[in-house]
Amino acid sequence: MSFGSPYMTLPDFTYHRPKSLDEVLSLLKEHGDDAKIMGGGVGLIAFMKERLMSPGHVIDIKGVKELREVKHTAGRGLRIGASVSISELVEDGVLRDDYTVLHEALAKVADPMIRGRATLVGNLCEAIPWVDSPPALRALDASVEIAGTDGRRSVPVSGFIRGPVDIDLGPTEIVTALEVPRVQGRRSTFEKFTAGSEFSVASVAVALWPEGKKKGARVIYGAVNSTPVRCEEVERLLGEELTRASVRKAADIASEKVECMSDVLATAEYRKHLVKVITVKALGRLLWK
Amino acid sequence: MRECVVKVNGQIRRTMIKDNELLLDLLREELEVRSVKAACWRGECGLCTVLLNGALVKSCLVLAVEADGGEVTTVEGITKNGELAPIQKAFVEHGAAQCGFCTPAWILTTHQLLKTNPHPSEKELTEAVAGLICRCGTYNQIREAVADASKAYEGARRAPLRKG
Helix, strand or coil: CCCCCCCCCCCCCEEECCCCHHHHHHHHHHHHHHEEEECCCHHHHHHHHCCCCCCCEEEEHHHCHHHCCEEEECCCEEEEECCCEHHHHHCCHHHHHHCHHHHHHHHCCCCHHHHHHCEHHHHHHHCCCCCCHHHHHHHCCCEEEEEECCEEEEEEHHHHEEECCEECCCCCEEEEEEEECCCCCCEEEEEEEECCCCCEEEEEEEEEEEECCEEEEEEEEECCCCCCEECHHHHHHHHHCCCHHHHHHHHHHHHHHCCCCCCCCCCHHHHHHHHHHHHHHHHHHHHHC | CEEEEEEECCEEEEEEECCCCEHHHHHHHHCCCCCCCCCCCCCCCCCCEEEECCEEEEHHHCEHHHHCCCEEECHHHHCECCECCHHHHHHHHCCCCCCCCCHHHHHHHHHHHHHHCCCCCHHHHHHHCCCCCCCCCCHHHHHHHHHHHHHHHCCCCCCCCCCC
C-alpha cells in the first residue's frame, strides 16, 4: 500500500540475502555504487523512505554467519561482527566490565526494539555527528576491519570517519568487524547531554589505564563538532593525576580547547559550557568509583 | 514479486510480496491484521510493533521479505482459546486505553516484558516501553495495569528473548 508519500514507501530495489562474505563481495563487485549493505536496516530503511538513498540493490548481511559473531580473546580483545545488534552488546557482561564506555553509550541508544535491530557497525557507518558510538569507540582505540574486492584492510576509527556522513569505505568494500583492544586495568565512562531526544548535544568518552608510573588516557568529545574531537591537553593532565582539583582543571582546559560548532540544537558557546559540565561528571565518576 | 510464507499467530500465510515492501504493509494490507497500526512510519512511535521470530520489532523498519520463512505474533496471538491474557484483562480493568489506537502495541510489549520479568521495577518498565508513544497519555493507567497483571505472570518466566 502507499499513500504516495515518500515517508511511507521504499524505492524499488532488488533484495539479496547472501550466505557468505564471498557472495557479498561478488554482489558488491557486480553492483558497486548501486548497492547498499543492510545490517539491521534501521538507518537504511529510514534513509530510503526519505529518498536520501535509492539503491537498486539491497544486500542483507544477516545471513552471513561470520559477520554475526562477537568474540572475546584474552590477547586481542573484542571483535564485533558487522551484523551484531546493539542489544546483544548491551547484554554482554564482558563489554560492561572491560569496555564500559562503549556499554554505557550503547545502553542509551534509542529504545529496546530499535536496539534489537540496529547494529553497532551500522551506527558507526552512518557517521552522524550526534550519535554516541564514534566517540566511545575512539576512546577505546578501536579499529575498523574492511573487506573489499581488492583484499582486506584495517583502519582506526579516528581515520575511518572522515567527516559528517563521510566514511573511508569504497563502493566495493564492506565493514566486516570492529576490533577493540583489551587493556589491563583500563577504566572508562561515557557522559552525554541531550535536549529532549536521545541524540547528544555534547558527549564525552573517557578511558584511563595504567602505563608505567603514569597513566594513559583518551578523552574524546562527541556531538560538539561535525566529527569527534580528541582533547590531548586533558589527556596529558589526566596522565599525571586524577584528583578533585585536576577534574576542575581538566574541565576548564577542555572547555577552552575543544572546538565546538553552532547548529539548530545549540550554539558553540553553550556547547563549550556543556563540555565543562560533562567533563566534571565523567571524570568525577572515574575518580569516585 | 516473490512468494513469501509467514506463520502469523500460528497460521501459515502465503502471499506474493515485492522486495521493497515493509513488514507493516504485508501485515496490514495483504494479510489484513489491522491491530498492527501505521502511524509515524519512521520507528518513533512503536505502534506497528510485532513479534518477529520471538523478538519485538517495529514493523515499519523491517522488510516483509525478512519475515519470509519466519513467525510473526501480533496482539491477537497472545489470546489463548478465546481467553484474554492477564495483561489484556488488566488493561480493560484499569481503563488503560483512551482512544485505543496504541493499545495493541502496548499490550504486546508489556506482555513480553512480564513473561521474562513478572515484577519489573519502575525503571525496567520505563525502559522496556521506551519505544512506544501513547498520544492520549494513559501512561499512569498502563503502569497500574502492568502492576496488577504482574502476579499472573509469576512462574511463567522463560529464557531471554531470541534475537530477530
